[in-house]
Amino acid sequence: MKHIARKRFGQHFLTDGGIIDAIVDAIAPKPGQRMVEIGPGLAALTQPLVERLGHLTVIELDRDLAVRLRLHGQLTVIESDVLKVDFARVQSEWSAANSIANTDVIGAASDKLRVVGNLPYNISTPILFHLLDAVDAIEDQHFMLQKEVIDRMVAQPATAAFGRLSVMLQWRYAMENVLLVPPESFDPPPRVNSAVVRMLPLAQPPVLDVKLLSELVQVAFSQRRKLLRNTLGRWLEERGFSGDFDVQRRAEEVPVPDYVALVQHPSLVKAALT
Secondary structure, eight states: OOOOOOGGGTOOEEOOHHHHHHHHHHHOOOTTOOEEEEOOTTTTTHHHHHHHHSOEEEEEOOHHHHHHHHTSTTEEEEESOGGGOOHHHHHHHHHHHHHHHTOOOTTOOOOSEEEEEEOOGGGHHHHHHHHHTTGGGEEEEEEEEEHHHHHHHSOOTTSTTOSHHHHHHHTTEEEEEEEEEOGGGEESOOSSOEEEEEEEEOSSOOOOOHHHHHHHHHHHTTTTTSBGGGTHHHHHHHTTOOSOOOOSSBGGGSOHHHHHHHHTOHHHHHHHHO
16 A cells, blocks of 8 residues: 655655665665664655665664564664654664674674665754754764755855754764655655755864853844844943954854854853852
């Protein structure tokens, strides 16, 4: 029986063979690597991935699809809302099991997870932030998303696309848009263009309070047309900020390293602890 896409799950199934091959080539899976696919759907990406990997863990919320996927002998199926999945725990359990087995598989040099998927457009940003919490357990991420979202993820300062999402991901990842995916590549076709993004966690990320950065950036972009003195400037004053920061700029004009340096300032760190 043909599976009917469900709107409440944001389902759009990839059907273009050429695009599928290009995505798998971009991911470049190797035998023995620990990979997790979010939202495998009808297994368009799942099958070519598992053929190269040997085994794949998939996260699927749709009960009917999960039943189908369990019939595949090379898949471990986690039937769950991805926002409830503890990726750090998934990684640690696999690492422990791999250590006990003492296997030496080509391509499995890292114990960290590779995470891939065609993310539901309606919850793509919450998924990205959820994975940020487990970034230390992740080797890389390849996601198909709405192109507009990826444009914001990789945007440079002083552009219209640069915003909170740009800052909150760029401080921790190196990212690039690797492939455009048109609507006709899906069934049913979405009303927007899609793209594939590659996200590589930085090897030596800055040390900072992520919650404080999130609050700071949210305040900064709350009125992006106004100069920061009207928003972030007041927020800094309330917290006794004693450093130098140019608030005669708009939020989109401030480079990511400037936001990072600001949230690391001792006066803000101290204020956050009190």
